[in-house]
Amino acid sequence: MQSLVTTLLGGIAIFVSIIQAAEPVDSLFPALARCQAARAAYPTGSHYADHFQALAQETTDGFAEFCLSFMPNDPHQAIGWLEQAAQKGLPEAQLLLATAYELGHRVEVDPRQAWYWYQAAAHKNFGPAQYEVAAILYGGTRLGQSQDFAKALFWAELAAYNRVPQATELRDILLKLVAPDEAAAIRHAVRSWLNQHHLSSRRSS
Numbered sequence: 001m002q003s004l005v006t007t008l009l010g011g012i013a014i015f016v017s018i019i020q021a022a023e024p025v026d027s028l029f030p031a032l033a034r035c036q037a038a039r040a041a042y043p044t045g046s047h048y049a050d051h052f053q054a055l056a057q058e059t060t061d062g063f064a065e066f067c068l069s070f071m072p073n074d075p076h077q078a079i080g081w082l083e084q085a086a087q088k089g090l091p092e093a094q095l096l097l098a099t100a101y102e103l104g105h106r107v108e109v110d111p112r113q114a115w116y117w118y119q120a121a122a123h124k125n126f127g128p129a130q131y132e133v134a135a136i137l138y139g140g141t142r143l144g145q146s147q148d149f150a151k152a153l154f155w156a157e158l159a160a161y162n163r164v165p166q167a168t169e170l171r172d173i174l175l176k177l178v179a180p181d182e183a184a185a186i187r188h189a190v191r192s193w194l195n196q197h198h199l200s201s202r203r204s205s
Contacts, residue, residue, distance in 0.1 A: 028127060028128050028162075028163075028164060029092055029128070030092075031063055031066055031090060031092040031093075032092060034063065034067075035063075035066065035067040035070060038051070038052070038067060039067075039070075045071065048067075048071070049068065049071055052064040052065075052067045052068045053068065056068065056084075060088060061088060061089070061090060062084065062085035062086070062087075062088030062089060062090030062093055063085070063090060064085075065081045065082070065084040065085035065088065065090075065093070066081070066082065066085035066090050066092060066093045068081040069081040069082035069085065069093070069096075076106070078106065079097075079100065079106040079107055082096060082097050082100070083097060086117060086120070089124065091120075091121040091124035091125075091126035091129060092121075092126070094117045094118075094120045094121035094124070094126075094129065095117070095118065095121040095126065095128055095129045095132070097113075097117045098113075098114045098115075098116075098117035098118040098120075098121065098129070098132070099114070101113040101114035101117065102114040102142070102143065111142075111143040111144050112143075112144075114143050115136070115143045115144075115145065118132050118133050118136065118143075119133060122155060122158075125158070125162065125197055126162075127158070127159045127161075127162025127163065127164040127167070128159075128164060130155045130156075130158045130159035130162065130164070130167070131155070131156070131159040131164045131166060131167045131170070133152075133155045134152045134153070134154075134155035134156035134159055134167065134170055134171075134174075135152075135170065136152075137149075137151045137152035137155065138152040138156075138170060138173070138174060149174055149177045149178050150178055150182055150186060152170075152174055153171065153174040153175065153178055153183065153186050154186050154189060154190060154193075156170045156171040156174055157171055157186065157187060157190045158190060158193065158194075159171075161190070161194070
């Protein structure tokens, strides 16, 4: 099962070009779309950087640091900003940092760190990260994780709920690999998880 990040965006290197491009970002990545809009508002790189460096001093949600990570001048500084955004809990930054650790982009390959950040973003109810976790557990070949169809189904159900296109296909595959009573228990666990996170229990298509 292919990585959603590389499927939708072509990998980390493409994030920088997307932030500077005129084409709209996929709706699954709202923070990235906001960075892109700011890039259009501040076409001069120094103005963009000044704006978000000031904003980073005033906010704690990690968004400013996330946008600063797309400044191409200093790769090491960029990954530092991304790490700060992830530490502050921004799920898109956590997903991108996980991918960086998995692929060795601007950091040393570190499967444990990659798995940690994929899970952190998934627990933020971020659909693309939930799909990544499901795909990793389904395949059982990435990041040293063992194959676990039941856990994969749990995260695929959540990713499908969050309208990640590939998640429905993965969920349907997993439903054929899990016993019906176990699948019913997993769906109950999904509903409980959504209720705990104060989300509606609408069914995905």
